[in-house]
Amino acid sequence: MQKLAQALFKGGPRDLRGLADLAVDKRPIAIVPRVGLAQLHRMTKPIPSQTETLFIEVDGANHQGTFHTAGKMVYVQYKGFEKVTQIGGSTPRSIARMLLRELVLARAGKPSEL
Known part of the structure; x- marks a missing residue:
């Protein structure tokens, strides 16, 4: 051998x-x-994409978070918290906006309205 x-x-x-x-x-x-x-x-391990900034409005207040993709996953960060999900039929940016909204509502102690 x-x-x-x-x-x-x-x-x-x-x-x-x-x-x-x-x-x-x-x-x-x-x-x-x-x-x-x-x-x-x-x-x-997939190489992460470049980090992008997101802005959303919830209850009249503006919130800023970041997101990146790696493989078929979307990673969203907001004030030290992170949510991750798999990319499905929507664009990564629209998925990231939904996840950011969930993070903002969770930090405010409100249930998600989705």
Whole structure:
């Protein structure tokens, strides 16, 4: 197995130091590096979009929050609080406005009117 790995990684054993755990598939040719869950999460984690500012009016008062998207999720922040939901049939901005409204109403102690 080591000779096969060295043939695949032309630099020899020095290139294999980062791949301490090698798992061999049942087929004799495939060698798959094993990664931990934290490494896998870092590799598959979506890159967040640029943060955008939102302004809404609730009960005659203006409120400002921010939002960004990552993958199929929308993240809205307002005064240290955050709400997250999945993007569905609406645009990310319209979803963010609804979430910001919910955050504002929750901070005011009022139930959401949606």
